[in-house]
Amino acid sequence: MKKQNRLLSLILSLFLLLFTLVPQSALTVKAEGNSEMAVHFIDVGQGNAILVQSGGQNLLYDGGDQSHADLIISYLQEQNVENIDYMIASHYDEDHIGGLVPCIDNFSVSNIFGPDYVHTSNLFNNFMNTATANAIIVQYPSVGETFDFGTGSFTVLAPNGISQNSNDNSLVIKLENGSNSFIFTGDAEETSEQDMISTGMNLDCDVLSVGHHGSANSTTWDFLEATSPSYAVISCGINNQYNHPSADTMGRLSDMGIPVFRTDKQGTIIAVSDGTNISWSQEPCNDYSSGDSSVNASAGGTGGNSRQEETTTSDPVPEQEESNNADLGTMVWIPATGEKYHSIPNCGRMNPDTARQVSRSEAEAMGYGPCSKCY
Ligand SMILES: [Zn+2]
Ligand SMILES: [Zn+2]
Structure with a gap:
């Protein structure tokens, strides 16, 4: 008994010592307050990866492509992630799930959500098999379902159906913390945007993670008006082969006066919501130039x-x-x-x-x- 007590106090004092020795990192913005939620738009080049931390829980929405898998793993480790409470694959394109597969092996994962369709690729099979090998069943939540997360919750907005266009199958979520809200659209395009509007759900949000890396087929006028975001975040790679973001989408954002953050111009961007206000790790770049240099030269x-x-x-x-x-x-x-x-x-x-x-x-x-x- 005495031995046990001594051991316990030793562990306790070691823990206290560690706690006082670990410096508060000035470089990372963390959700440390009681009602804080930190949203990390991780720079994964041409792809998408968003980590959300709140109340000791972690949500990973997409993981970038395979070439950024090591980056994602080390980024999550730097943020002290051990357990991923919700891993969400927006859809099964390589630039979204490539980095998720090794995360299933490297972290304990409580839930994996994705859209209910079969993608013909080795990577998709690998994703499903890795989940099965770790005794995780991939779940397909329905539109309108809400899940508690950290100090807030998230609600599924799409897909309303499964189509041949894998982008339009993207599992879109609205994340809420107090009065702050974020919408993550994956690669959802016009058809899915119209479906979301048709459901009559409240699409209004503070931060819109712009669909399909700023492609011209996403972020339509109707969707921008329905979401009326205070900020837009675009995840895309420098000089990517698709010329994302498109001049059309950037023109719409510019004309609506929506401040823009871009991972290709700014690297990883972190937003912290305290339930009332959202603070950012950096100012919006408000660079409305497109990824198509020929358009930029003439515009x-x-x-x-x-x-x-x-x-x-x-x-x-x-x-x-x-x-x-x-x-x-x-x-x-x-x-x-x-x-x-x-x-x-x-x-x-x-x-x-x-x-x-x-x-x-x-x-x-x-x-x-x-x-x-x-x-
Ligand atoms: Zn994509
Ligand atoms: Zn896609």
Whole structure:
């Protein structure tokens, strides 16, 4: 008995010693408060991987491709992950589950969630077999199901059905902590976005993890208006072969004035929610350039536009000024949400269904600026 007590106190004092010796790391943002939830958008190049930590629990949404498996494992170890309470495979494309397979072997995993379809690839078979070998059954949660996680919860928003397009099978979740919310879309595209809107679920969120690495087929006007995020995060690789993110998607985000974070420009990005506010490990880069360098070269961006305006206003020819003033009476199109006015309702940077016409001077008085694409 005495021996046991001595051993117990020895362990206790060792534990206390360790606790006081371990320095508070200044480099990592951790959810240490009672109601905190940390969301790590891990830079896995062209792929997706999000780690969420809250209340001692861990959720891993996608794990990047196979070439980033070692990075994911060491990143999770640095965050003291031993058990993954929820491992979620958005869908079974390589850039999402490649890094998950070794995580099943390297950590204890309580639950694996994924969409209910069969992907014809060795990697998919490997993923399923590794789960089975670790006595884990891959579960297929239904739309609307909610699961407690840490100090909050997450709800399944998609897929509403299984299609031939594996991206549209993405298991989309809305993660909530107090009044803060995040939506992780995987590679969901337009069809899935429309399905989510049709269900009538509350899609409003603070942070949108932009679908399919910013591809043009995702993040439609309708979905952006339904989610109305305060921040968008894009996970994509530098100079990736798909030219992600697309000029169309970046134009929509820019026109709606949504601040943007990008892993290709900023590396790993961490958001910490305290249930009321969200703080970030860095400022949004607000770099709305596309991954297609040929588009970037011709688009010119807002810098080119302001230069044009400067030359127009300093132009001594009075007719120019007159025509500019007359221009203010012409009708333009303004979006339901967004900061730009357009010469046509369907230039691609505004939802034409909810656009309305006002005079240009009215639009400018309301604070709208000209669209860089159609004006
Ligand atoms: Zn992908
Ligand atoms: Zn995909």
